[in-house]
Amino acid sequence: MSGRLNFGRRLVIGIPFVWMLLFxxxxxxxxxxxxxxxxxxxxxPYTDIIVFAEHKLQVLLNLQNYLNLGEKGIYxxxxxxxxxxxxxxxxxxxxxxxxxxxAIARADKQTQTVYLLLIMMPTWTAILIRVYAWMTILGNGxxxxxxxFLLWTGLISEPxxxxxxxxxxxxxxxYSYLPFMILPxxxxxxxxDQSLLEAASDLGARTFTSFWKITVPLSKNGIxxxxxxxxxxxxxxxxxxxxxxxxxxxxxxxxxxxxxxxxRNWPGAAALAVVMLAxxxxxxxxxxxxxxxxxxxxx
Amino acid sequence: MKRxxxxxxxxxxGLLFIYVPMFxxxxxxxxxxxxxxxxxxxxxxxxxxxxxxxKLMTAVFRSLEIAxxxxxxxxxxxxxxxxxxxxxxxxxxxxxxxxxxxxxxxxPEVITGLSLLLLFVTMAQLIGWPQRGLLTIWIAHTxxxxxxxxxxxxxxxxxxxxxxxxAAMDLGAxxxxxxxxxxxxxxxxSLVAGGMMSFALSLDDLVLASFVAGPGASTLPVExxxxxRMGVKPExxxxxxxxxxxxSLFTFLAWYFIRRAEDRRKRAVQxxxxxxxxxxxxxxxxxxxxxxHS
Numbered sequence: 291m292s293g294r295l296n297f298g299r300r301l302v303i304g305i306p307f308v309w310m311l312l313f314x315x316x317x318x319x320x321x322x323x324x325x326x327x328x329x330x331x332x333x334x335p336y337t338d339i340i341v342f343a344e345h346k347l348q349v350l351l352n353l354q355n356y357l358n359l360g361e362k363g364i365y366x367x368x369x370x371x372x373x374x375x376x377x378x379x380x381x382x383x384x385x386x387x388x389x390x391x392x393a394i395a396r397a398d399k400q401t402q403t404v405y406l407l408l409i410m411m412p413t414w415t416a417i418l419i420r421v422y423a424w425m426t427i428l429g430n431g432x433x434x435x436x437x438x439f440l441l442w443t444g445l446i447s448e449p450x451x452x453x454x455x456x457x458x459x460x461x462x463x464x465y466s467y468l469p470f471m472i473l474p475x476x477x478x479x480x481x482x483d484q485s486l487l488e489a490a491s492d493l494g495a496r497t498f499t500s501f502w503k504i505t506v507p508l509s510k511n512g513i514x515x516x517x518x519x520x521x522x523x524x525x526x527x528x529x530x531x532x533x534x535x536x537x538x539x540x541x542x543x544x545x546x547x548x549x550x551x552x553x554r555n556w557p558g559a560a561a562l563a564v565v566m567l568a569x570x571x572x573x574x575x576x577x578x579x580x581x582x583x584x585x586x587x588x589x
Numbered sequence: 590m591k592r593x594x595x596x597x598x599x600x601x602x603g604l605l606f607i608y609v610p611m612f613x614x615x616x617x618x619x620x621x622x623x624x625x626x627x628x629x630x631x632x633x634x635x636x637x638x639x640x641x642x643x644k645l646m647t648a649v650f651r652s653l654e655i656a657x658x659x660x661x662x663x664x665x666x667x668x669x670x671x672x673x674x675x676x677x678x679x680x681x682x683x684x685x686x687x688x689x690x691x692x693x694x695x696x697p698e699v700i701t702g703l704s705l706l707l708l709f710v711t712m713a714q715l716i717g718w719p720q721r722g723l724l725t726i727w728i729a730h731t732x733x734x735x736x737x738x739x740x741x742x743x744x745x746x747x748x749x750x751x752x753x754x755x756a757a758m759d760l761g762a763x764x765x766x767x768x769x770x771x772x773x774x775x776x777x778x779s780l781v782a783g784g785m786m787s788f789a790l791s792l793d794d795l796v797l798a799s800f801v802a803g804p805g806a807s808t809l810p811v812e813x814x815x816x817x818r819m820g821v822k823p824e825x826x827x828x829x830x831x832x833x834x835x836x837s838l839f840t841f842l843a844w845y846f847i848r849r850a851e852d853r854r855k856r857a858v859q860x861x862x863x864x865x866x867x868x869x870x871x872x873x874x875x876x877x878x879x880x881x882h883s
Contacts, residue, residue, distance in 0.1 A: 387603075
């Protein structure tokens, strides 16, 4: 009996485990391997790093892809640019999202579900379509709705340059990722015990003081989860900088995409991805720890 | 507390920020003129011309097919993963497993897409399988959607009263039977939610599909993207509005369905509690250790 139970148990663990190993973890080993290959005119367009020649098994590690990243300024700029943009858009999402999540958590139960639905709806809709909506609004010259509107009201006499600017990228990023900040913050804030705040106010604390000293520290896990859910994907974001950004805003996701699709330099793109992953591994582990606590209900 | 505090104002401004652009998109999709921003009267002509665009229509059906299979597989896989994470406290590689289940939620899509493509290319070189196309898109979508399903389902599994499963187990039911007859019906709303979420995520995905699809197997977002790159077009306004409207309807239905199920469950629990409260003495007796019968 215990033998069969064990078999069933192994099967239950084994199916998702093997799937994730094969299609999530193993690809990272392969991307690492191909980042050491040389670009070649072949199908697939790279050389094999393990070669059997002259009765010897040779492993040829080509470091040029990594050296390129350091030498060519555009890559370094793209990494730094992505980190900077991700940092500020996370901050903006937090500043806008926290009061929103707070207001939802304070509303009565019926209203809460309606608000939550309104926040959740956009996350189900393609980022592509939501960003596309902004292309129409921010369009340059008379082509943009915002420009035509401002011209019509007489607030400006000449159309502003909005599309293909860093401002447009920030708007697009905050717009796309705001719900991912609000949802974990709400999940945390709604669990807070109101009596703590009442006790603080009975003891004479002002609303802001008790908010800053009680609510904010208690919501630490929600803040971490929300910030990671925004920061990590934004570093590698492609759609927003591609459609709203111009040549001034180079982000690494777009550079990787161009390296892969336009230049067909697969090993170069792999090296870019490996370095991006190395930068993001600490935030990802932090997120996973936080999430594991939530998943196991220890939080 | 003030009724209209700072946070409430922010909430309303935030909601306006989220919804105004979408409304503008939908309204302008009914614009008759060729110029996107110059309003020249209501018209349905861009919607009509969608039907003649066979390339786009093929992509729509391809996307729907992938989304359908993805949602089924992701629910199965994600539920298994959630079950393992919440019900099996100790096994070798548990931390790794937990990490692999949650990491896809934040992993930048360009990394996941590129690494999966390189895996498929390497596999095709070694064993001649899989061919790039619908199958590879399905694998990519299933992998990343099952992470979302696992999160949704495990939060529900954690809330469940373990004693019901234990009781069935004590009465001699096999673990599989307990799972199918007791656990699954109780978590059904979250399974539906996870499935709908996977369907939407799969339908929306541009980056993963661009990497892992072979030439000629482009999905709807890939088609839209290639024409959007050239600028705003009235026809794309129409298709984008259709997606927006159908996803909103879809989300609303999912929400409504789940809420009704939750309400019914809560009412049942309340009723049971009321019936119970009459015989509280009995429950006290039950809490004290029973005399050894067996």
